[in-house]
Amino acid sequence: MKEILMLAAICVPLLGAFLIPIFGKAITKLRNALALIFVLTALLCSILLLPYAVADNDAVIHIYLPLGLSIGFHADALAVFMAITSTLVSSVIVLYSFGYIKDYPNQNEYYLMICLFIGAMMGLVYSSNLILLYMFWEITSFCSWRLIGFYRDRTALIRANKAFITTVLGALIMLIGFIGIYAETGTFDLSVIKGYTLPSWIVAVILVGILTKSATFPLHNWLPDAGVAPSPVTSLLHAAVLVKIGLYAYVRLFVVELNIDKVFETIVPVIAAVSALLSAGAALKATDIKRVIAYSTISQIAFILLGLSCGVEVGLAGGLLYILAHSIAKGGLFLCAGIVEHALHTKDMSKMGGLIKTMPVTAISCLFCALSVMGIPPFGGFFAKFLVIDEIVSAGQITLGIIFIIGAIMTVLYLARMFSLVFLGEEKAKAHEGTKVMLASVIILAVLSLFMGILINLPTELVKMVGGLQ
Amino acid sequence: MRALQYVSMLFVIIPLTALIVCSLIKRSRQNAAFYLLSAFAAAQVGLALYGLMLFNSLNISEYSFGFHITQAVADVFTLKPASLVMLLCIGLVSFTSLLVAYKTMPANKKLSYLRLLSALIIGMNGIVLVNDLFTMYLFIEIIGISSFVLISTTKTEEGLESAFIYLVMSSLASIMLLTGLAFIFMRTGSLKFEYLIAINNTSAEVSQNALTYLSYILVISGLLIKTGAVPFHSWLPDAHQSADTSVSVLLSGIVIKAAGVYCLMRVTDIFGNLYAIRLSLAILGVITIAVGAMFALHQNHFKRILAYSSVSQMGYMLLGISAGGILGFIGTMLHIFNHAVFKSTLFTNAAALHEEVHTLDIDKLGGLQKQMPITATTSLIAFLSTAGIPPLSGFWSKLLIIIALWKANFIGFAAAALVLSIFTAAYFLRLQMNVFWGQTPEHLQSIKEVKGTIRFAEIMLTIITIAVGLGFPFILLFLEASGII
Numbered sequence: 001m002k003e004i005l006m007l008a009a010i011c012v013p014l015l016g017a018f019l020i021p022i023f024g025k026a027i028t029k030l031r032n033a034l035a036l037i038f039v040l041t042a043l044l045c046s047i048l049l050l051p052y053a054v055a056d057n058d059a060v061i062h063i064y065l066p067l068g069l070s071i072g073f074h075a076d077a078l079a080v081f082m083a084i085t086s087t088l089v090s091s092v093i094v095l096y097s098f099g100y101i102k103d104y105p106n107q108n109e110y111y112l113m114i115c116l117f118i119g120a121m122m123g124l125v126y127s128s129n130l131i132l133l134y135m136f137w138e139i140t141s142f143c144s145w146r147l148i149g150f151y152r153d154r155t156a157l158i159r160a161n162k163a164f165i166t167t168v169l170g171a172l173i174m175l176i177g178f179i180g181i182y183a184e185t186g187t188f189d190l191s192v193i194k195g196y197t198l199p200s201w202i203v204a205v206i207l208v209g210i211l212t213k214s215a216t217f218p219l220h221n222w223l224p225d226a227g228v229a230p231s232p233v234t235s236l237l238h239a240a241v242l243v244k245i246g247l248y249a250y251v252r253l254f255v256v257e258l259n260i261d262k263v264f265e266t267i268v269p270v271i272a273a274v275s276a277l278l279s280a281g282a283a284l285k286a287t288d289i290k291r292v293i294a295y296s297t298i299s300q301i302a303f304i305l306l307g308l309s310c311g312v313e314v315g316l317a318g319g320l321l322y323i324l325a326h327s328i329a330k331g332g333l334f335l336c337a338g339i340v341e342h343a344l345h346t347k348d349m350s351k352m353g354g355l356i357k358t359m360p361v362t363a364i365s366c367l368f369c370a371l372s373v374m375g376i377p378p379f380g381g382f383f384a385k386f387l388v389i390d391e392i393v394s395a396g397q398i399t400l401g402i403i404f405i406i407g408a409i410m411t412v413l414y415l416a417r418m419f420s421l422v423f424l425g426e427e428k429a430k431a432h433e434g435t436k437v438m439l440a441s442v443i444i445l446a447v448l449s450l451f452m453g454i455l456i457n458l459p460t461e462l463v464k465m466v467g468g469l470q
Numbered sequence: 471m472r473a474l475q476y477v478s479m480l481f482v483i484i485p486l487t488a489l490i491v492c493s494l495i496k497r498s499r500q501n502a503a504f505y506l507l508s509a510f511a512a513a514q515v516g517l518a519l520y521g522l523m524l525f526n527s528l529n530i531s532e533y534s535f536g537f538h539i540t541q542a543v544a545d546v547f548t549l550k551p552a553s554l555v556m557l558l559c560i561g562l563v564s565f566t567s568l569l570v571a572y573k574t575m576p577a578n579k580k581l582s583y584l585r586l587l588s589a590l591i592i593g594m595n596g597i598v599l600v601n602d603l604f605t606m607y608l609f610i611e612i613i614g615i616s617s618f619v620l621i622s623t624t625k626t627e628e629g630l631e632s633a634f635i636y637l638v639m640s641s642l643a644s645i646m647l648l649t650g651l652a653f654i655f656m657r658t659g660s661l662k663f664e665y666l667i668a669i670n671n672t673s674a675e676v677s678q679n680a681l682t683y684l685s686y687i688l689v690i691s692g693l694l695i696k697t698g699a700v701p702f703h704s705w706l707p708d709a710h711q712s713a714d715t716s717v718s719v720l721l722s723g724i725v726i727k728a729a730g731v732y733c734l735m736r737v738t739d740i741f742g743n744l745y746a747i748r749l750s751l752a753i754l755g756v757i758t759i760a761v762g763a764m765f766a767l768h769q770n771h772f773k774r775i776l777a778y779s780s781v782s783q784m785g786y787m788l789l790g791i792s793a794g795g796i797l798g799f800i801g802t803m804l805h806i807f808n809h810a811v812f813k814s815t816l817f818t819n820a821a822a823l824h825e826e827v828h829t830l831d832i833d834k835l836g837g838l839q840k841q842m843p844i845t846a847t848t849s850l851i852a853f854l855s856t857a858g859i860p861p862l863s864g865f866w867s868k869l870l871i872i873i874a875l876w877k878a879n880f881i882g883f884a885a886a887a888l889v890l891s892i893f894t895a896a897y898f899l900r901l902q903m904n905v906f907w908g909q910t911p912e913h914l915q916s917i918k919e920v921k922g923t924i925r926f927a928e929i930m931l932t933i934i935t936i937a938v939g940l941g942f943p944f945i946l947l948f949l950e951a952s953g954i955i
Contacts, residue, residue, distance in 0.1 A: 065943050066950040067797075067873075105840075131869075135860035142859060152837070152909050161899045168859075169892045176885045183876050 002052045002059035006075045006126055009045035009083060013038040014119025017112050024108035035111040036094050042122050043087035046080055053080040054465055060191075062128075068187035074128035077465050078256060078320075082125045082248050085324045089240035089331040089445070090118050096335050096441035097232045099434065100342065104230075110150060114236065117143035121241050125248060130178045130188040133249070134171065137213070140245060141167045144237050148229040156228045163222040167212050170219065174209025177202045190257045197259040206253065207268070214246030216305060217275035220298045224282075227290035227347075231338025234290060238297045239330035244323055247301065250308055255316060268309035269392070273403045276302035280410035284417065288347045289337045292418045293330065299407060300326050300373060306404060307388035312395050318387025320463045325372060325380035325452060332369035332445030336362050339434035339442065340422060349418065354427030361439050363423040368446035370415045372453070375408055380452030383460070474528065477521045478535050478549045481557055481595050484510050489588035492581065500581045507584055508568045511591075514561030521554045526952050534601065548601040548663075551954075555803050556598040556732055559810040563723035564591055566814045566931065569923040570821045571716035579623050583716070586623075589616040590720065594728040603651055603661040603740075606733060610647065610696065613729045614640040617721060621713045632708035639705040643695035650688030653681055666740040686741055690751075693737065697730025699788060700758040703781045707765075710777035715821040718773055722780040723814045727806050731787045735802065738791055751792035752875070752883045756890070758785030763893035767900065772820050772830040775901055776813065779856065782894065783809050786871055789887055793874035796955060801870030804945075808855065808863040808938065815852040815931040819845050822920035822928065823905070832901060837910030841917040846906040848928040853898040855935050858891050863938035 016038040024031040052059060053075055063071040075083075094114060101110055117140055124136035141164055149160035178188065180202045185193045198206075208219070215223035215238075223243070227234055236242070254260045276299045283295035304326065307319025339362045340355065341347055356363040372379035375386070385408060393401035433439065452459060488510050495503045525533075534545035564587060575583050593612035600606045618640065622633035655661055658669060691702070698706035706726070710718045734751075741747050762782030769775045783805070790802030822845045824830055827838070839846040855864035868891065875884040919925070938945070949955045 063943075066946050066955055069943075069946065071943065131860075135865075138859045142854065149907060152907065154908065157903045157908055161903060164899060165892065165896060168857075168895055169889070172888050172892060176888055179872060179876055179884065179888075182873065 002049060002057070002075070003061055005045045005049050006059040006061065006073055009042045009049070010073070010119065010122045010126055012041040012045075012119075013115045014123060017115035017119055020112045020115060021108040024111065028107070031108070031111060032098050035115055036091065038115050039087060039091045039094050039118050042118060043084065043091055046083035046087060046122075049075050049080050050084070053077040060128075062191070068182065068189070069131060070129055070187075070189045071132065072128040072189055072191065073126045073132075074191065075126055076256075077462075078251060079125045081320065081462060082244070082323070083122055085327050086121050086125075086241045086244060087118065089327045090114075090236060092441045092444050093232045093236050093240060093331065093335070096235075096338070096438050099436075099438040099441075100232050100338055101230060104150070106150065106152070109146065113143045113146045117147070117236065117241065121245070124245060128190045130181065130190065134175055134178060137171055137209075137245065137249075138168065140242060141171065144226075144242055147233040147237070148226045150230050150233060151228065159222075159225040159228050163226050166219065166222040170209040170212025174206050177205035177209070180205070190252075194257050195259065198254075198261075200261050200263070203254065203260045203264055206249075210246040210250050211271070212246070213249070214243050214301050214305070215298050216246075216271060216301060217278055217298070220275065220279065223298060224286075224291050224294040227288065227294050231290070231334055231341060234294070235331045235334035235338070238294055239334055240327045243297060243301055244327065247304055247308060247319075247323060250305070251316070251320070255308065262311070265309060265311040269306050269397070269400055272302040272305040272309065273400055273407075275299070276306075276404060276407040277410070280407055280414065283414040284410065287349050289340065289349050289352070289418065289422060290334070290347055292349070292414060293333050293337055296333075296373065296411065296414065297330055299411065300330065303385060303388055303404065303407070306392065306400070307384075310388075310392050310395060310397070312391045315388055315391035315395070317460070317463045318384050318391060321387065321459055322381070322384035324459055324463075325384045325449070328445050328452065329369040329372035329379075329381055329449045332365060332442055332449065333373065335438070335442045335445065336366035336369065339438055340431075342434060342438075343431040344429050349421040351428060352422045353425040353429075354423070355431055356423040357427060358431045359423075359433050361433060362442060365439075365442040365446035366423065367419060368449050369442075370419055372449040374412045374415050376412075378450075378453040380449055380456070380459075382453060383456050471528065474521070474524050474533055474549075475535060477517050477524065478533060478547070478599075479537070480517055481514070481549075481599065482537075482547070484514060485588050485591040485595055489585065489592060492585045492588050495581070497581055500577075500584070503584050504568065504572060504580065507588065508565060511561050511565040511568060514591075515558055515565065518554045518558035518561060521549070521557075522551060525551050525554070526948075529952075546601065546605060547599040549599060552735075552799075552803055553598040555807060556728060557595060559807055560591060560594045560598075560724055560728065562934075563720060563810050563814055566723065566818060566927050567716045567719040569927040570719055570818055571714070572923045573825060574715050574821050583620070583623065586616045586620050587720070590620070590725070594724060597728050598732060601663050603654065603663070603666075603737070606736070607644075607647055607651060610729050610733070611644060613725060614644070614696075617717075617725055620717045620720070621709050623717070624712060624714055626712065628708075629712040632705070632712045636705045636709050639695050639702070643692040646688045646692035646695070650685045650692065653685035653688070657681060657685070663736065663740060670740060683746075686744075686747060689737055690734065690747070693730055693734045694754070696726065697734065697784050697788075698726050698781050699730075699754055699784050700761040700781065703758070703762070706781055707769075707774050707777040710780075711771055711774045715773070715817055715824060718777075718820070719814050719817040722777065722817060723810045726780065726784065727787070727810070731784065731791070731802070731806060734788075735791055735799070738794075743794065748792045748794060748878075751788050752880050755785045755788030755792060756883055756886050758782065758788060759887060759890045760785075760893070763890060763897060766897040767893065770832055772823060772832055772835075772901070772905070773817070775832075775897060776816050776820065779816075779894065779897065780809075780813060783813070783856070786868060786887065789875055789880075789883060790871040792883075793871065793878045793880060795874055795878060797870055797877065798874035800949065800955065801867055801874050805864075805867035805871060808867050808935075811931050811934050811938070812852040812855045812864060815848055815928060815935065816856075818924055818927045818931065819849040819852070822924050825924065826917050826920050827914065832904040835905045836914065837906070837908045838914060838917060839906045840910060841914065842906075842919045844919055844925055844928060848932040849906065850902065851932050851935055853902060855939065857895040857898055861939045861942075863935050863942070866939065866942045
């Protein structure tokens, strides 16, 4: 039963994606519904897997192949947690797309790529084999390439190519590390090599792949440029799924399955600190609304990475909690930006202002999500950020703690700046509220951000189990 | 055993029959010859697959045969699983080429194309079956001459020029090969593969003198010209660009591999495990990958990009050969097959574009995905496979080659080969962006998707690419069951 659930979570969106163009030719409503059903199936199956994973009765599929290759899937608590996080936000994004994307050409390809992307994400989190991990990793690169270039104008295509080249190059360098592991141990199977201590050079090359995918300085360059994509896509790529892949790989490989040298507990947080400050500075200067949120993503990813890499278990729990909080809140921010962009046909914040009067629902949802990202209690983001910084300070890394507090203050500044430029002040342009589906989507995410903070006990319990704490 | 005997003889008899029939037939009946040759090519694919099954069930590793009048003559041909894979590729690529030529070849050239193709198949089938160096050389010449005429069939100025370049390079290769063979014969007194392998394994000093090295260098350089490896690649892009697309399919799909890479594999067997040779092949391999890809990035002609991409992919095969060992061998064979499939797909796409849009200049194309969805999708899949994106077939062969390199302690080369595949992605991204993706210019709005045999070829080859990629675990299990790995 649990194995079937796991396979369904992977295969329904992954294979179902290819049905979408077939139905899309005939009935567009059915196609849209199917896309949502596929993603919801993945969400539902992952939720149903949760009791098994919590009870340490994991679903495992393992098929032997020669040469140390294998096909392996394993639904442990971490995998299920990531799967639920990403499909939860993805479902809302698919719902939002119904309103956002309905007037553009190439919708069949759009829904195909979205489903394939989420299916690949499911495959990635559940796979327990390095080659499978790499395979799904590349499928997500491919899908994001097609999705970023959705509008088909020259700029979009060039930036799509840039994102593809950067992430694939990172992945290839990471593959060198995987083959290095294979050469040392004779297998790609994570369950066989669990507990193996990685040589430092392998950690370094795998880190390159992780940092490109998660857009961390100095390999972050593709992410702000990818903002040319439609807003649901940026939300999916920059908030819910793509950038989280790198973080997931970090936890999966370097924390849960394999051991790494202690020195990385200093190196990675330092990289994260630089990344957090630089991108926060860039976010303060940017005038394009999606660029602000994109730089903010880079900065918040650094917070998560800090929590995951500091080597303290509570820090890890904080990092995981922040993955959830950030997916929801940042997803919501991108979707709100999408509504604004849809109404005004511009992304330039200097041409906006006073939108709170004409778009009250969007403004309030945006505020909720922004408060969560800023880390204002009682929103979800606060608890996560607090845990991370608290742990790094009590672990004795005072300097890092201070840097990250500065980063958090900058977050408050640039998000407040963005909010006031867009929604407050005098009214510079005429606007109208988004469609009902789009508003419903942002309301869901805003409310989730709030409730995640109020009911912080629930996700914290889950995360503690994931992190192996009792 | 009897079945195997018939199967193996058919590989020689079929193309000979085809050549005779095509030479005798009247021009008014040329379509009948077309169908006949297509049937023969398809039959070769079937026979090769059947042969592989026979090898598996009989549990033998090779089978020698000849056309004896008396038993006193030694067998001239040897059939191995590797030659069967090559025969499979030859059949498949010839079949694709025929499908493409059916549309693209002018009516007055069709018959000569068919005759030359039969001659070419004789040469290629021969080359993968021979068991001595001199017969190998003869078949290389047959391939060289028939491809020379095939390239020049367009009779345009640049077609003739590139055919001439090919002829010059090819004669240079012949001279080198023949001189090299003469030196080897002088030293050993035989050119049989078996004998040469045996003496190299027994006497170390024979393989250490200067003459031996000279002969090896000559033979390998000759074969590298045929392969189109850097720095001997100059003939290849010109030939591909100016030849008819059905001929480019043949050249890139199989000729450079049968006459180049496969022969290199055979001769490196003879040279044994000489580190110097393996190292130089590995260095050449990496240079070939890099230079081919760099040139491909700067071309504006669809077929020229594909030609340089072939050069670059040959580098991976050279690396596979240099890695040696069973993994390197399987990786190279698999890459030969995969490359035959995906590069034929891409050239078929080129034929489709040429038929419908009448230009292959990528600056004049654009946004054709809506107009030509099948061509766009098949080229996209072929591109992903070439760039080694899993789970498509190209990824697995590259992975095997890289693991083999790593095991042979060529770690730097393995890493370089991996990182350089980003350039493959880069030039194909550029191609996709300029041809299929993006917005459709006004004058291309009315373009229609290609129909008939070309469309069939595109779909067939793409299905093979996907099936081999997804079915790779079964290939591994099959190889393990037959005791190869």
